[in-house]
Amino acid sequence: MEQWCRKALFLLWMLFFAHASAFAQEVESAERAERAAADATKPHIAQLTIDGPIGPATTDYLIRTSDKAREQGARLIIIDMDTPGGLDAATRDIIQHILASEIPYVTYVTPAGARAASAGTYILYASHVAAMTPSTTLGAATPVQMGGMPGQQEPPGQPPKEATDQSSKESENDASDGAQGGEEDKSAGRSGSAMERKVINDSVAYIRGLAQRHGRNADWAEKAVRDAATLTAQEALKENVIDVVADNQQDLLQQLPDREIVLLGEKQKIAADVAELPVVAYAPDWRNELLSLITNPQIAYILLLIGIYGLIFEGYSPGAIVPGVVGVICLLLAFYALQVLPISYAGLALIIVGALLIAAEFFVPSFGALGIGGVIALVIGSVMLIDSDVPGMRVSKTLIGSIAAVSGLALLGFMYAVGHSLRKPKVPANQAMVGRAAIVDEVQPELLVKVGGEIWRAQCDQPLTKGQSVRVTSEQGLMLQVQPD
Incomplete structure (x- = not known):
C-alpha cells in the first residue's frame, strides 16, 4: 500500500512540474504572439x-x-x-x-x-x-x-x-x-x-x-x-x-x-x-492538416466501417476489448468527419472516453488494451479542442504531450507490476505462509504469533519468549509450525 502511495505522489509531482513548465512556455509564447500581432x-x-x-x-x-x-x-x-x-x-x-x-x-x-x-x-x-x-x-x-x-x-x-x-x-x-x-x-x-x-x-x-x-x-x-x-x-x-x-x-x-x-x-x-x-x-497548420486527413471522404468512410464492425465484434465476443475500444474511437472520429458531431463535441467525447478507458485499465484485466486506447483518444480529443487563435482558449501542446506521457508511463508501470505478479511462482493456498517471518505475540496460555499484521495460533518444539523472531516452517489449517529465526 505504501509503495502505491509513493508512486501516486510521484505521478502527481510529475504532472505538477509538467503543468508548470507548460504554463511558463505558454506565457512566453503569448508574449511573443502579442509582439508579433503588434507588428x-x-x-x-x-x-x-x-x-x-x-x-x-x-x-x-x-x-x-x-x-x-x-x-x-x-x-x-x-x-x-x-x-x-x-x-x-x-x-x-x-x-x-x-x-x-x-x-x-x-x-x-x-x-x-x-x-x-x-x-x-x-x-x-x-x-x-x-x-x-x-x-x-x-x-x-x-x-x-x-x-x-x-x-x-x-x-x-x-x-x-x-x-x-x-x-x-x-x-x-x-x-x-x-x-x-x-x-x-x-x-x-x-x-x-x-x-x-x-x-x-x-x-x-x-x-x-x-x-x-x-x-x-x-x-x-x-x-x-x-x-x-x-x-x-x-x-x-x-x-x-x-x-x-x-x-x-x-x-x-x-x-x-x-x-x-x-x-x-x-x-x-x-x-x-x-x-x-x-x-x-x-x-x-499541422492541426488542420491532421483534421483534413481525418475528414477525407475515403478516410471517413473507412473509420465509420471500422467503428461499426468493431462494436459488432465486441458484441459477439464480449471481453475481447480491443475491437470495442477501436470501434468507439473510430466511430467518434467518423461522426466528426461526416459532421454528425461538431468538432467541440467530438473532441470532448474523445477526452471523456479516453479518461474512462484509462481508469478502466486499473480495474479490468485488459493487459494494456484499454489504457493504450484511452491515451490515444485523450491525445486526439485534446488536439481537436486546441484553438490557439482565440484568446483565453489556448491549450498548451506541451501540456497535452506531458499528460499523455505521464499517463503512458503510469500505464506502463501498472502493466509491469501486473506482469511481475503473474511471473511469480504459484504457491498452494495451504503453503502460502511457509517461509514468512513472524514475531511472538503471546506465549501463555497459548502461543500466538504476528505475521504481516495478522495474529495466528502457532506451535513450536522450543521455548520462546514474547517479541522473539520466528519463521514459519509449515502450515496445517489455521495452525502454524514455527522455529526460532
Missing part, C-alpha cells in the same frame, strides 16, 4: 487555400484563419481554390461566413487545370468576386448521396444521358423565356424519388439566391445543379458566371481596384489602392 496589424491581403474535398476541417480552417487575418489588418481575402466538392453542411457554413463578412472575399480557381466542382461552384457564386485562371473549370453542382461514385450512377433526379443531351440541344435552339419554361416542365417530369426532388429543388433555390445577390447568371447556376453542367473559365466569363479571368495573382490584383461588389447587402467599390497591398499567405 502584423498592418493593412494587407490575406491568401487562404482550399485544396481538396471540403469538409469540417476546411470550414474550421477558413473561419478561424479569416477571423485572425481580419484582426491583423487584412482588407481583402483571396481564396485559392481547387476542389472536387464536399459536404453540404460544411459548404453552407463557409458561405454564411462569406456573406456575413465585413471585407471582400475573392475566390480564385487556380492553378491552371484546377476546378471548382460541386461545392466549389456554390462558394464561387457566394464570393464577392469570382475569378478563374485560364484552363480551369467549374460546375457539376448536382447534389449526390454520400458514396455515389462517378460513372456508376446518375445524380439524383437526373434523366438518362440521351435525354439530357436532347434537352440541352433543344434549350439552345429555343428563345430565352421559352427555354426556361421548357426546362422547368421537363424537370417536373423527371424521374426520382420525392427526397431526391426535394434536395435538387432546395439546391436550385439556394444557388439562384446567391447568383441574384451578386448579379450573376442564375439560369446557368440552375442548369449546373439540375444537369451537372460545366464551363471553362472563358465560357464562364462570357456567360456572366464569374467576374474575372486572370493569368496569375498579380493580374488578378490589377483587375480588382474600383470594382463594384455587393458587401453586406450594399453596393460598394473595392479600394483603389488594394493592388499595392502586400499579400500574406495563411497556410493550414
Whole structure:
C-alpha cells in the first residue's frame, strides 16, 4: 500500500512540474504572439487555400484563419481554390461566413487545370468576386448521396444521358423565356424519388439566391445543379458566371481596384489602392492538416466501417476489448468527419472516453488494451479542442504531450507490476505462509504469533519468549509450525 502511495505522489509531482513548465512556455509564447500581432496589424491581403474535398476541417480552417487575418489588418481575402466538392453542411457554413463578412472575399480557381466542382461552384457564386485562371473549370453542382461514385450512377433526379443531351440541344435552339419554361416542365417530369426532388429543388433555390445577390447568371447556376453542367473559365466569363479571368495573382490584383461588389447587402467599390497591398499567405497548420486527413471522404468512410464492425465484434465476443475500444474511437472520429458531431463535441467525447478507458485499465484485466486506447483518444480529443487563435482558449501542446506521457508511463508501470505478479511462482493456498517471518505475540496460555499484521495460533518444539523472531516452517489449517529465526 505504501509503495502505491509513493508512486501516486510521484505521478502527481510529475504532472505538477509538467503543468508548470507548460504554463511558463505558454506565457512566453503569448508574449511573443502579442509582439508579433503588434507588428502584423498592418493593412494587407490575406491568401487562404482550399485544396481538396471540403469538409469540417476546411470550414474550421477558413473561419478561424479569416477571423485572425481580419484582426491583423487584412482588407481583402483571396481564396485559392481547387476542389472536387464536399459536404453540404460544411459548404453552407463557409458561405454564411462569406456573406456575413465585413471585407471582400475573392475566390480564385487556380492553378491552371484546377476546378471548382460541386461545392466549389456554390462558394464561387457566394464570393464577392469570382475569378478563374485560364484552363480551369467549374460546375457539376448536382447534389449526390454520400458514396455515389462517378460513372456508376446518375445524380439524383437526373434523366438518362440521351435525354439530357436532347434537352440541352433543344434549350439552345429555343428563345430565352421559352427555354426556361421548357426546362422547368421537363424537370417536373423527371424521374426520382420525392427526397431526391426535394434536395435538387432546395439546391436550385439556394444557388439562384446567391447568383441574384451578386448579379450573376442564375439560369446557368440552375442548369449546373439540375444537369451537372460545366464551363471553362472563358465560357464562364462570357456567360456572366464569374467576374474575372486572370493569368496569375498579380493580374488578378490589377483587375480588382474600383470594382463594384455587393458587401453586406450594399453596393460598394473595392479600394483603389488594394493592388499595392502586400499579400500574406495563411497556410493550414499541422492541426488542420491532421483534421483534413481525418475528414477525407475515403478516410471517413473507412473509420465509420471500422467503428461499426468493431462494436459488432465486441458484441459477439464480449471481453475481447480491443475491437470495442477501436470501434468507439473510430466511430467518434467518423461522426466528426461526416459532421454528425461538431468538432467541440467530438473532441470532448474523445477526452471523456479516453479518461474512462484509462481508469478502466486499473480495474479490468485488459493487459494494456484499454489504457493504450484511452491515451490515444485523450491525445486526439485534446488536439481537436486546441484553438490557439482565440484568446483565453489556448491549450498548451506541451501540456497535452506531458499528460499523455505521464499517463503512458503510469500505464506502463501498472502493466509491469501486473506482469511481475503473474511471473511469480504459484504457491498452494495451504503453503502460502511457509517461509514468512513472524514475531511472538503471546506465549501463555497459548502461543500466538504476528505475521504481516495478522495474529495466528502457532506451535513450536522450543521455548520462546514474547517479541522473539520466528519463521514459519509449515502450515496445517489455521495452525502454524514455527522455529526460532
